Amino acid sequence: MAKFKGAIVVDNEKCKGCGLCVVACPTKVIELNPNVNGKGYHYAWMKNPDGCIGCASCGLVCPDSVISVYKMSVES
Amino acid sequence: MSNIQDITKPEHLVYRKTPLLTDNVMHYCPGCTHGVIHKLVGEVIEELDIQDKTIGVSPVGCSVLAYNYLDIDWAQAAHGRAPAVATGISRLHPEKYVFTYQGDGDLASIGCAEIMHACSRGENIVVIFINNAIYGMTGGQMAPTTLLGQVTATTPYGRDPKLNGFPMKITELLAQLDGTCYVTRQSADTPGAVRKAKNAIKKAFQNTRLQKGTSFIEIVGTCNSGWKMTPVDSNTWMRENMFPKYPLGDIKDI
Numbered sequence: 001m002a003k004f005k006g007a008i009v010v011d012n013e014k015c016k017g018c019g020l021c022v023v024a025c026p027t028k029v030i031e032l033n034p035n036v037n038g039k040g041y042h043y044a045w046m047k048n049p050d051g052c053i054g055c056a057s058c059g060l061v062c063p064d065s066v067i068s069v070y071k072m073s074v075e076s
Numbered sequence: 077m078s079n080i081q082d083i084t085k086p087e088h089l090v091y092r093k094t095p096l097l098t099d100n101v102m103h104y105c106p107g108c109t110h111g112v113i114h115k116l117v118g119e120v121i122e123e124l125d126i127q128d129k130t131i132g133v134s135p136v137g138c139s140v141l142a143y144n145y146l147d148i149d150w151a152q153a154a155h156g157r158a159p160a161v162a163t164g165i166s167r168l169h170p171e172k173y174v175f176t177y178q179g180d181g182d183l184a185s186i187g188c189a190e191i192m193h194a195c196s197r198g199e200n201i202v203v204i205f206i207n208n209a210i211y212g213m214t215g216g217q218m219a220p221t222t223l224l225g226q227v228t229a230t231t232p233y234g235r236d237p238k239l240n241g242f243p244m245k246i247t248e249l250l251a252q253l254d255g256t257c258y259v260t261r262q263s264a265d266t267p268g269a270v271r272k273a274k275n276a277i278k279k280a281f282q283n284t285r286l287q288k289g290t291s292f293i294e295i296v297g298t299c300n301s302g303w304k305m306t307p308v309d310s311n312t313w314m315r316e317n318m319f320p321k322y323p324l325g326d327i328k329d330i
Contacts (some may be wrong), residue, residue, distance in 0.1 A: 063109070
């Protein structure tokens with residue numbers, strides 16, 4: 001079992017759906033949501049939230065700084 | 077198993093938008109490298125705690141509106157003249173951290189004389205140079221850094237060296253000048269590259285504190301609208317075509 005559990009929070013209305021976080025995610029957690037935000041962009045979301053390890057790779061490459069990353073250690 | 081509400085508590089926050097960035101929505105296209113570099117500059121200023129001592133000079137180009145996004149003091153220069161304006165500011169306020177933020181059309185083309193002589197004089201400034209091989213704001217025309225064969229609005233059959241000349245490696249040129257103390261070329265396409273670019277920007281601001289001279293950081297970036305590609309394809313194209321011509325790494329560090 002993973003030692004760390006992570007989660008991201010995306011500012012849906014500011015996300016422009018560029019998809020850079022999708023390819024940056026090492027555990028394939030992030031996908032573009034089939035729904036769109038107010039500007040018509042498919043925003044990023046955690047499709048597989050169980051896989052998130054809180055590495056913050058998505059936050060680093062996000063051009064619009066819409067991703068906040070959380071990470072907590074879990075007892076195995 | 078823990079659910080998402082348990083994880084997203086303030087004490088577990090490991091990465092968030094730096095407070096140096098304002099809440100304005102950036103006008104850049106989706107996936108633009110400018111957004112990443114704005115964020116890195118903000119994070120470096122936050123970490124060095126120099127928000128009230130930093131003055132930025134924004135160029136003409138897409139990043140002309142950088143003053144809307146970073147919560148520091150700004151001046152806006154005429155096309156290509158940001159190093160000249162920064163020279164004046166840094167000489168009047170030697171205790172301030174002065175940086176310019178320029179694109180390749182601004183710095184390598186119309187502002188070529190200004191950057192050459194600012195670096196030659198060794199002005200105590202930081203220059204951040206975004207090289208995306210195209211004029212992004214005006215509609216994707218050829219820039220001095222456009223690669224051979226690259227299709228732009230003004231070279232619809234690809235850049236021909238007989239007609240348009242060769243791409244200019246301005247960073248290597250500036251590294252030969254005695255006034256520069258730190259010349260490097262970085263990228264921002266992967267998380268690792270973003271971390272390296274942030275360290276380079278941080279080092280450049282620390283050089284300003286040490287009064288070492290001009291620090292020059294080239295960021296090889298993308299212009300997915302100008303290149304007519306998706307952001308992800310742009311990064312792939314950049315790695316395959318730009319990096320062989322513009323190799324990453326430190327060119328000068330004294």
